[in-house]
Amino acid sequence: MFEGVNASEGIGIGKAVLAVEPDLSFEPYKVEDSAAEKARYQQALDVFCEKTAQQAERMKVTVGENEAEIMSGHIMLAQDPGMTDAINAAIDGGTCAEQALVETSTMFENMFLSMDDEMFQQRASDIADIRTGILAELLGKQVVDLSVLPAGSIIVVHDLTPSMTATIDKENVAGIVTEVGGRTSHSAIIARALEIPAVLSVPNACGALHNGITVIVDGTNGHVISDPDDDMLADYEQRASAFAEEKHALEAYRGKPTVTADGDKKTLACNIGNPDDAKTAVDHDCEAIGLFRSEFLFMDAKELPSEDEQFEAYRKVAVTLKGAPVIIRTLDVGGDKEIPYMNLQKEENPFMGYRAVRYCLDNPDEYKVQLRALLRASAFGDIKIMVPLVTCVEELRQVKELVEQCKAELHEEGYKFNEDIEVGIMMETAAAANIADILAKEAAFFSIGTNDLTGYTMASDRGNDKVAYLYSWYYPAVLRAIKNIIVSGVKEGIMVGMCGEAAADPLLTPLLISWGMEEFSVSAPSVLKTRKAISQWTKADADALEAKVMQLSTAEEVKAALEEAAR
Amino acid sequence: MVSEKVTLVNPQGLHMRPAGMFASAMGKFSCDVTVVTPDKEVNGKSPMALMAAGIPCGTEVEVRCDGADEAEALAAAVELIKSGLGE
Numbered sequence: 001m002f003e004g005v006n007a008s009e010g011i012g013i014g015k016a017v018l019a020v021e022p023d024l025s026f027e028p029y030k031v032e033d034s035a036a037e038k039a040r041y042q043q044a045l046d047v048f049c050e051k052t053a054q055q056a057e058r059m060k061v062t063v064g065e066n067e068a069e070i071m072s073g074h075i076m077l078a079q080d081p082g083m084t085d086a087i088n089a090a091i092d093g094g095t096c097a098e099q100a101l102v103e104t105s106t107m108f109e110n111m112f113l114s115m116d117d118e119m120f121q122q123r124a125s126d127i128a129d130i131r132t133g134i135l136a137e138l139l140g141k142q143v144v145d146l147s148v149l150p151a152g153s154i155i156v157v158h159d160l161t162p163s164m165t166a167t168i169d170k171e172n173v174a175g176i177v178t179e180v181g182g183r184t185s186h187s188a189i190i191a192r193a194l195e196i197p198a199v200l201s202v203p204n205a206c207g208a209l210h211n212g213i214t215v216i217v218d219g220t221n222g223h224v225i226s227d228p229d230d231d232m233l234a235d236y237e238q239r240a241s242a243f244a245e246e247k248h249a250l251e252a253y254r255g256k257p258t259v260t261a262d263g264d265k266k267t268l269a270c271n272i273g274n275p276d277d278a279k280t281a282v283d284h285d286c287e288a289i290g291l292f293r294s295e296f297l298f299m300d301a302k303e304l305p306s307e308d309e310q311f312e313a314y315r316k317v318a319v320t321l322k323g324a325p326v327i328i329r330t331l332d333v334g335g336d337k338e339i340p341y342m343n344l345q346k347e348e349n350p351f352m353g354y355r356a357v358r359y360c361l362d363n364p365d366e367y368k369v370q371l372r373a374l375l376r377a378s379a380f381g382d383i384k385i386m387v388p389l390v391t392c393v394e395e396l397r398q399v400k401e402l403v404e405q406c407k408a409e410l411h412e413e414g415y416k417f418n419e420d421i422e423v424g425i426m427m428e429t430a431a432a433a434n435i436a437d438i439l440a441k442e443a444a445f446f447s448i449g450t451n452d453l454t455g456y457t458m459a460s461d462r463g464n465d466k467v468a469y470l471y472s473w474y475y476p477a478v479l480r481a482i483k484n485i486i487v488s489g490v491k492e493g494i495m496v497g498m499c500g501e502a503a504a505d506p507l508l509t510p511l512l513i514s515w516g517m518e519e520f521s522v523s524a525p526s527v528l529k530t531r532k533a534i535s536q537w538t539k540a541d542a543d544a545l546e547a548k549v550m551q552l553s554t555a556e557e558v559k560a561a562l563e564e565a566a567r
Numbered sequence: 568m569v570s571e572k573v574t575l576v577n578p579q580g581l582h583m584r585p586a587g588m589f590a591s592a593m594g595k596f597s598c599d600v601t602v603v604t605p606d607k608e609v610n611g612k613s614p615m616a617l618m619a620a621g622i623p624c625g626t627e628v629e630v631r632c633d634g635a636d637e638a639e640a641l642a643a644a645v646e647l648i649k650s651g652l653g654e
Binding site for chain 2: 073076077108111120123127340341
């Protein structure tokens with residue numbers, strides 16, 4: 001058995017298909033007829049561009065516009081006259097097309113690599129990708145092609161690149177195993193989007209798993225089993241059908257209210273990233289939107305989206321939710337979210353730097369465009385404004401002051417909006433958790449962002465393998481922060497919700513119920529699972545478990561106690 | 568041949584998007600377009616060459632156009648660079 005990162009849940013059983021890069025070595029030779037050789041290069045280039053364009057089209061549907069745009073960018077680079085001229089000149093000098101391509105592209109690649117800028121480093125890897133593609137055409141080799149696979153294939157690959165994922169035939173892929181990548185890698189995101197079980201970062205997977213052998217991919221636990229015996233196979237077949245059954249059983253919770261075992265009503269909301277997701281969220285039976293990450297509007301654009309564009313996006317979500325609450329987080333730029341046209345400086349320590357509300361308050365004219373759009377959209381539904389990364393009450397006051405200015409302007413201009421629009425806080429810093437009692441007096445609601453709250457409280461970057469073990473909300477430090485936020489909010493009578501990944505962790509559900517949390521905001525596929533978890537607990541049972549768990553000293557003890565009590 | 572000097576105002580210099588925009592605009596003209604910096608000359612119709620030149624913000628570049636439609640090409644080039652190439 002091999003262990004790896006459990007990147008996409010579910011169990012896949014099938015035959016290994018090794019996706020190995022083709023051998024693109026060649027013997028350089030002297031060219032006599034340079035015109036014919038140039039024509040040969042041009043033909044390979046044309047075929048490459050045509051295939052890439054087709055991939056980009058497919059990708060728009062299967063993966064998304066942004067990924068597709070990367071592929072379209074490859075065409076522009078491949079057809080670059082600077083590169084073509086240099087290649088043709090080399091061929092005129094007697095170099096064969098393969099060698100001319102390798103020399104010229106390597107020259108450009110090295111130029112980009114030598115530049116101290118991430119954007120240029122990315123261009124270097126684009127050029128390497130293009131070189132592989134055109135070279136394969138010239139040599140008549142097949143690049144990794146995942147578009148025609150036999151049913152029940154387990155893809156085994158070093159890394160899943162964007163150009164590979166473009167072609168994946170989802171119906172025939174039972175599982176994915178890679179040698180690199182973590183839960184937030186490109187491969188992981190794609191696997192989850194396609195609902196294919198995946199285990200990543202399995203060392204030497206390509207060497208250990210042979211073409212055609214039977215492989216079990218347990219994406220829930222991060223296990224890969226090659227050539228299982230009959231007992232093992234039967235065991236996993238049963239688990240796979242149990243997984244499917246559980247998915248099916250959850251359907252019983254569709255259309256039902258979200259209530260605890262003793263009838264206390266909760267709200268089950270969804271986290272979304274764009275207006276189209278709102279439809280998906282409603283289809284998954286959510287009751288509200290607990291987090292609409294507005295930055296995707298900004299990241300997908302080429303320049304700051306105008307007030308009207310933003311208004312339209314917010315209005316669309318409000319209308320889709322038919323009057324149910326929609327919490328929209330204002331621009332959370334910086335940290336790991338880069339928006340090229342904003343030209344933010346690279347920082348030594350971006351997570352402690354110029355981001356989110358700090359950027360917005362420093363650029364009030366840009367921020368007011370968003371606040372005005374939110375206010376205008378509030379005429380069409382129950383929109384609430386959520387401010388990210390608040391660390392002190394001054395920030396909340398400044399935002400509320402700007403909201404008042406926008407209201408006055410909109411009055412003047414004759415727009416309709418919700419006069420009493422709520423302005424709340426995304427509770428995600430240790431500072432905010434510590435002063436939750438102060439903030440609760442001036443905020444209309446709290447929503448706990450457990451992803452950043454865990455990271456900031458434990459001073460641990462979960463993307464850093466060396467310290468990721470510290471990134472866990474089972475540590476008493478994180479649980480106390482969460483408790484303080486909820487209890488402080490409840491005391492002031494404001495709504496407290498949670499929009500981080502912890503909201504969908506059934507182990508935490510009894511604690512959150514005990515503290516009095518009202519709204520659970522989760523990703524669309526977790527809605528029914530979370531509704532079920534909430535239905536398993538009475539307040540009294542949750543309180544008893546809470547009293548026991550909050551006495552414990554270590555994350556391990558906490559997790560063990562929660563697991564033992566799990567329902 | 569005609570030429571004119573103009574200062575690059577793009578905050579991050581000539582990266583992918585502005586280089587692509589400039590090169591594709593120049594591609595519509597038949598004349599040769601060369602961008603001359605203090606230390607190199609690059610093909611103005613090649614986004615890759617423009618990017619690889621790594622021209623930072625604030626650099627004064629000379630745009631040279633040579634061919635039948637050189638006047639129109641130069642006017643368009645200068646206008647584009649001054650306008651910040653869509654940024």
